[in-house]
Amino acid sequence: MKSAINIKNITKTYPGVLANSDVSINVYSGHIHAIVGENGAGKSTLMKMLYGMVKPDSGSIEIFENKANISSPKEAINLGIGMVHQHFMLAKNLTVLENIILGIDKPFLKNIKLAKYRSEIQKVMNLYSLNIDLDQYVDELSVGEKQRVEIIKVLYRGAKILILDEPTAVLVPQEVDELFKNLRDLKDNGVTVLFISHKLDEVLEIADEISVMRSGQMIDTVLNSNVSKIQLAEMMIGKSLPVPPPRATSTSEVAILKVENLKSQDEDGRNIFTDISFEVNKSEILGIAGVEGNGQKEVVEAIIGIQSIDSGKITFMDQDIKNKGTRERLESGISFIPEDRQLQAMIMDMNLTNNVIIGRQNIEKYKSNLGTMKTKNAVKESEKVISAFEVKTPGTSTLATALSGGNQQKFVVGRELEDDPSLLIASQPTRGIDIGAQALIWEKLRKSRDEGLSVLLISADLEELIGLSDRIIVFYQGKLVKELDAKNVTPEDLGGYMTGLKK
Amino acid sequence: MKMRFRLVSLSAPIIALTISFGLSSLILLIIGKDPYETFKIMFEYGIRGKSIVSIINRSIPLYISAIAVAVGFKMGLFNIGVEGQYLMGSLIAAYIGAQFSVITPLHILFIIIVAVTTSSLWAAIAGYLKVEKGIHEVISTIMLNYIGTGLIAYSLTTIFDEPNSNYDLPRTKELPESGKMPPLNTLFNIEDLQDLHGFLVVAVLVGIFYYWLVWKTTLGFDLRITGSNPIAAKFSGINPNKLVVIAMITSGGFAGLVGLGPLLGYFHRYTIDFPTGLGFAGIGVALLGRNHPFGMAVGALLFAFLQRSAQILDLNDVPKEIEQMMQAFILLIVVVFYEVIRRFIVKQQIKDASKRTDE
Secondary structure, three states, rough: OEEEEEEEEEEEOOOEEEEEEEEEEEEOOOEEEEOOOOOOOOOOHHHHHOOOOOOEEEEEEEEEEEEEEOOOHHHHHHOEEEEEEEOOOOOOEHHHHHHHHHHOOOOOOOOOOHHHHHHHHHHHHOOOOOOOOOOOOOHHOOOOHHHHHHHHHHHHHHOOOEEEEOOOOOOHHHHHHHHEEEEHHHOOOOOEEEEEEOHHHHHHHOOEEEEEOOOOOOEEEEEEEOOHHHHHHHHHHHOOOOOOOOOOOOOOOOEEEEEEEEEOOOOOOEEEEEEEEEEOOOOEEEEEOOOOOHHHHHHHHHHOOOOOOEEEEEEEEEEOOOOOHHHHHHHHHHHEEEOHHHHHHOOOOOOOHHHOOOOOOOOOOEEEOOEEEEEHHHHHHHHHHHOOOOOOOOOOOEHHHHHHHHHHEEEEEEEEHOOOOOEEEOOOOOOOOHHHHHHHHHHHHHHHHOOOEEEEOOOOOOHHHHHHOOOOEEEEEEEEEEEEEHHOOHHHHHHHHHHOOOO | OHHHHHHHHHHHHHHHHHHHHHHHHHHHOOOOHHHHHHHHHHHHHHHHHHHHHHHHHHHHHHEEEEHHHHHHOOOOOOOOOOOHHHHHHHHHHHHHHHOOOHHHHHHHHHHHHHHHHHHHHHHHHHHHHHEEEEEOOOOOOHHHHHHHHHHHHHHHHHHOOOOOOOOOOOEEEOOOOOHOOOOOOOHHOOOOOOOOOOOHHHHHOOOOOOOHHHHHEEEHHHHHHHHHHHHHHOOOOOOOOOOOOHHHHHHHHHHHOOOHHHHHHHHHHOOOOOOHHHHHHHHHHHHHHHHOOOHHHHHHHHHHHHHHHHHHOOHHOOOHHHHHHHHHHHHHHHHHHHHHHHHHHHHHHHHHHHHHHHH
């Protein structure tokens, strides 16, 4: 069999980190090859070297059995390597066609030959059976469609090897099926696919060969037919696969948070969300399911007072909080874990002591009568969070940016739980972190819930949502379309409601 | 931050200084002057007793101006209007202060309050425009500078002009003796030199107050987190609009003190040759001193030193514009190296953190 990528004994060190240690991998041409591993296992580094974004310290790369020295993404593209990043690189105010040719044509005071490109792109799409309306604005596309645009983009640039970095992280089950169908079509047409993931079910469904990485090393490459999920998981983490812990069901009927007929419109008078009513009871985890952009994020932000509402009522602990500011709401016992820890929850260039105060800076524990900060309390508190949540850090004076994603997230969750809130709003609490950190956060959430905490949980990880929640409500196009008992619901069911296929 | 990181941070201004001396030397060589001789003359002139007093006097308003700018910078707010704010404050304070006489401490306190209030109010306009009308503060403060300058020019020749004066140019009435700040010369035993402005004391207090405000209070914390990450700040419950207005008023308040060193210590009235440009110079000093009270003090002294020592150059047939170029070189280069150093420190911290993870 012909080899598409042959990486031999590659090593890459960052200051203090051995990102890739003597890694070798052989990818056959025309195969779908998956690389699995926890966050920080070295997958991204390996891909960056393959795509010319990072230079290896030693070792060699062969592309289609020729020695290659890939020093820039441009060179990688010339060699036939295309990469679809986890975060799409699309201009949303341009059409699909314009996005695809962006950067290819460099006209100077002359018209872009749109018609010529259109027919060429159409040919590529026909060849690989990929379908999309070229004249639609990217803004109007679903996540799955945007991803398809990215794939067409790299194929049109002549890619014979397609690297997909966590492609399913942003998709609902139905879209995943669609993607996999597309990938199989690509494979049938001779394209080599390198698929990076940590979702073992998906990898087992799609890949021919699977390579497992752990802490910078290539553990093994196995044939799909010769391996089970359990075996893969053990290779990946060296221990058995964590599932969200089971509930000790004892929810009470006391409503902590009550949302009634909430409605909000944007400047153009379109509904962001409308007619939203639900309750979160004491000692209950209420899950919110929804594809991104269906209003669930905005509803949650309305509860803490960042998103404005046009009508409706928000009652927290029997008090109407609609007209209170965010600060008052947080101080009255609502904790919030925003979905983006680096952008919304932490100040990356501040140390952990400062970061522990954020959101609570005005409470008596941290503010003296003179208006000064009580730094000693903050140090104590951050030490507490670090030890209770097993945050790996040299100390409290380390900058937030120096921690790994999982440790940052553990710190944020710890900060929000340490203060004995009555309600925790957790948005994507384990997104993009390693399994160890995920298990710890699950455990802490469940424990707090058992001790009486009410949790409003938003998660794109449907297994997490089902595993942790007591009840699940589903958002679709700004409306609450379904309430489900989490005990007897499958990810497929949920996906159906989330995409409006089931009613 | 750990000590070694502090030391590393210090290397940026030192590198910037060295490179800008190098570049200035190059320019001197091109125009046919001896760089060594030039810098030697400048240095020798700059460390004379008289020069040192002048340097300190010059650095007082520069320092306070830098602090006014830095308060805004700390929350990511660009108050380019310190210029207009301090000139407005100085004019009104000079005018009202000359209308009566009480005992000196009270009189000076009163002048300070008038200046601070006027400048704060002038700055608050920009805060209001940003919050209510969405006008970026850079635009509004620049425009307010023009409006302020125009207003000052007009009112100085009409309402504020000294009545029955036989002096040709417009100027306010002189402050009575009680409104003049006594110099500090006796304190340092340098009676033979020119006046060392008493406002130096205020500048030092302002520096300490600024440090306390920004690093020790919750308000300062809110300013800093808003500056670093406005989104996270909002999620933490900070009302960004309220904070913009508070920061603008605070910045304007500091700006009100900028003109008082020269006013109380030397001019004793507002005249058309009252020093201008201090508000803009403060931006550079804040940048050089990285908004740190100590760093800005060093920066203000350095710029004051360059300004003063350059005065000897004309006498030696060297264009003194070389000094302005040096200031610009320093600023440009220091900005680059601060970023280089910042990245270095972050890398080091990541290294430390990952070492910990390996254990």
